[in-house]
Amino acid sequence: MTSAIRVQQVAKRFGSVEALAGVSLDVRQGEFFGLLGPNGAGKTTLISALAGLVRLDSGHIEVMGCDVVSDYRNARRQLGVVPQELVFDPFFSVRETLKIQCGYFGIRQTRARDAWIDEILENLDLTSKANANMRSLSGGMKRRVLVAQALVHKPPVIVLDEPTAGVDVELRQTLWQFIRSLNRDGHTVVLTTHYLEEAESLCTRIAMLKAGRVVALDTTANLLRRFSVHALRLKLAPGVMLPPPLASRAQEKEGAWSIAFDQYSEIEPVLAELRANGCVLEDLEIGKPDLEEVFVRVMRGKEDRFPSGVGADARSPSSVGVTG
């Protein structure tokens, strides 16, 4: 099957800034793909290149098998992009905006078109604002219209560049419900976000970008397993020391000890050891692996792998870089 998105050795400079320094990745059809990275990592540049808004210095990009340069018109038909910047055309109402956007894609004025526009409005909770002028909408509502505009032509590949920045909790949930249902219907979704819990719960695969390079690319589950672990966090009563066999496995952080484990059955012996040594606990909690920890570790670089050996595997991030 052709990839939904195929990025090959893509490079782009802006003056002295190397925004993309040889990025390669593949997004499979039907995937919910996360593109993560700190500010300035190159996420938006990559999306812009995908959409033909930025011309590449080298490399190739295909969307559903269509080259974004040589076959740009077909490539753009396959693609719906929600831009990061909050932009709008102040001359038109919400419905006019969507109808015009349909026309740009050559969609005729039919009942089916109007029904689809109504459905999008409904799902994004915009129905009551359909005839309001764009200028009169709040920032979060403008953001929803941007999402709606990206969907008018039912693109097989949907790219959302920080769609939830400045959006309230309720809408975030309705938005993800809607995007998830589109994903279930077979649309490929690519998402950038700085809310890592969001990415963790939505994305099946994740690429992490840093300074224009892919520094990690794997399924969300594998990333969590490799870079983050379950950990038992213990806070000991003042003056209490950790027994030596445990201390050798534990790490101290902010006055608490953290002991990594793989299986829940490993907790029992630890607690037994504590009890046997008469250690008084002030607090105890079980931390689950989370993407934020993965992100921080990956961004700090290869040297800073999870030290306990538990859960971290020996492969370096770049060796799993390009997966088919």
Next chain:
Amino acid sequence: MSGFPTLFYKEVLRFWKVGFQTVAAPVITALLYLLIFSHVLESRVHVYETVSYTAFLVPGLVMMSLLQNAFANSSSSLIQSKVTGSIIFVLLPPISYRAFYLAYVLAALVRGLSVGAGVLLATLWFAPLQFAEPLWILAFALLGGSILASLGVIAGIWADKFDQLAAFQNFLIMPLTFLSGVFYSIHSLPPFWQQVSHWNPVFYMIDGFRHGFFGVSDVSPWQSLVIVATCLVLLSMLTLGMLKRGYKLRA
């Protein structure tokens, strides 16, 4: 040509929604010019044997308004959508650069023609007008409007800020239109300035346009037609080239 009809429609709707400012206001400006200049100069200036100065002035004003508004439409639409970022709504869809060009130029032409027709209608009260050879009127209105619309596309794409566009307008478009024989026949100029006027393409647009009304002009309308058509072809090629490369639109 998918996308063209909608982009054209959107561009027309854009100025039509604020029609008072984009169509009515320039008509009123042209009327003020007519009132003042014809009042001051009617008895003093005589250009052609059979034509009163006011009648001579009307086609010039019509054409000047047409040209300036065609330019204003495409240039201001582009710079606005660039500055606000909403330009990406037309850059993301599969609209070819030719469709893009045609939509912006034709919509600007519609605005120019609307203003021109408005000025013509409004001035009918002030001067009896003849329509000696109407095909010339049409030809020069369409060609001239398209040229300025094209220039507007170039200016709108080139300018990054509103003041750069204003500079383009004040230092290029205004002198070209004002120094083109709108208010006088260039035969009344000293020889040096007559020579200079012959390098101004807008002079030929207005002279040819005026020929359509009176059947007389400073130079042959055929000569004007060739010059104006050549300008349009060259400018179109330049504009299409810019759009194709994505100059200043695609980073």
